[in-house]
Amino acid sequence: MKKLLILLACVTVALSSMAGDIIVKPVFAHRTNKETNWGGSPDDIKANKDYKMTLVPGTENLYTCKIHLNKYYKTNKWAPKWGDTYAKNEGWSNVHKFACVNTDNIGALDKQGANDLGSAISAAQEFTIYNEDGEDVTFYAMVDAGGKVHSYCNKQKLMLLNGPIIGGEPGSDLKISEYFTIAAGSVKLKITSNMNYYWPNGGTSNSDYSVTPFGVGKATLDLKTFKFTIENNIFDTPLTVTSAGASTLVLPYEATIPEGVKAYTLTNTEGEATAIATELTGSIPANTPVLINAVAGTYIFHGTKTTWEKTEKTVGALTSVRACKYVPVGSYVLQNHNGKVGFYKVETASSVMIGANRAYLTPSVAMPAAKINIEYSEVTGITSVNTATIENDVMYNLAGQKVGNDYRGIVIKNGYKYFNK
Structure with missing residues (x-):
């Protein structure tokens, strides 16, 4: 006793x-x-x-x-x-x-x-x-x-070495997921100097975790256990567009453009603080970084070909990112500053992280401009209004209807598309 x-x-x-x-x-x-x-x-x-x-x-x-x-x-x-x-x-x-x-x-x-x-x-x-x-x-x-x-x-932004950036509010299931490109036959994921999380094998997040094979992968953090699960060989990749109405995207396979989404390649003329957007139709070629326009929501990009392309590359003015990284100084990142959407200059090394399967703008020559605006080479989507009769400084939605300054989304003004937020 x-x-x-x-x-x-x-x-x-x-x-x-x-x-x-x-x-x-x-x-x-x-x-x-x-x-x-x-x-x-x-x-x-x-x-x-x-x-x-x-x-x-x-x-x-x-x-x-x-x-x-x-x-x-x-x-x-x-x-x-x-x-x-x-x-x-x-x-x-x-x-x-x-x-x-x-x-x-x-x-x-x-x-x-x-x-x-x-x-x-x-x-x-x-x-x-x-x-x-x-x-x-x-x-x-x-x-x-x-x-x-x-x-x-x-x-916070959890930077998974060779993988995505995990962040944001979890869903009702207390899980957070992000997609990334597995850029070789095998890559090792790691969160440097951070032991808060676990890999699927029980190892802590500051240790290496190998992932195979090459392709699109999905990392999911479950906050009930603080443990990751990793999926791979994914051909349906979601993209969430915020109220800003824009995002960038690059995938290692050819993908169909979902309904309600417009995809553009960008070019930049030497010395000009403007990027010209040219619309793609039907699909986005493999490993081609693009600008996405859509109303706020989540869209699924379905892979139509199984031939993977592994290398990151620059197409026009956009440079692809397959795993999260710091954007080089002098490049420009798509951001929304107080309702003004554009590509904003990175001034300091290791100051701006960009997520996996995204892109940043590389100007044709070094530029002093703090921001590069987006202009669209053609007015598309308007059928009920003759562009020759559009009044200057008046805004129209994509259906050709006149809208006021409180309208939120993509608008036509003076013959060009803009974001209005």
Whole structure:
């Protein structure tokens, strides 16, 4: 009986040692100023209800919370001399670093060595806030059998070496999927210096995981287990177009163009800050990077030929990307800046990542322009309006109907197509 009581006492102590809350821990944020919405002392962080995570219904060890975060916050380098208003100096940042931990073992706030992590399984991850008004950020944490806490948030970009970028909000099944091109007979996927996730074989995500054969693959992260599954030899590739109405795409096989989608190759004349779009019809040739126009939604591009093309190449002004990578300095990436869609210049090395099966614009010569606009070589899709009678500075939709400035989507203005958002 005495032995049984001792055993029960040991179990009680073990359980009580894991009785803390699961929270989001800001890392390298200012440690003492309570006015910031990102950071604070360890006691501040533990007491702040915004950081506390709750159990996801239907799960036993998955936690979540949502926090509205400002674009800029005071880093651990902040000092009163920097002031309380953002300015370009070392006391502020919009790159937020975080880990999820148990409050019983929070670890260090300003160090990320092996002995500083507390109950976190791995060093801090990061995400960037771009919206001047701040953004809602959803965090997820899984507690494994050993009590270690694994972390994910919907604003981070997980760069799988030789694979896709995983990010965004999971579906109702708590899964996130991205497609990529397996660029050789065998490639090795890896998330450098990140142990938060598992490969299908149980290895941690900072180790190599081999994938075969060549073709389109699909990586799916299940947040219930923080484990990836990898599929390959896929011929139906989905592309999600946002409200911006545009995306880029490249596939290693010839693919039919779905209904409601327009695909264009781009050319750039030397020294001009304009890319001319020429429409393709019927299908997109294998390994040909294109600009996609469509209303917001997900479209399936079906492969029509089984002959794979392995090499990345530049067609016109677009350069293909088969696995996620950093875009070279001086190139241009399709982005939506406050409703203005175009190709924006990459000014700094290792600053802009582009996802797998996408493309960036390579100008014919180096250019100083911060943005390259898109112009369409022909007005297509209009049947009820004679282009000769179109009024200058008046917008029409693709059905030829006059629309106002509040219309969202592709419009015709002065004989050219534009995005209106």
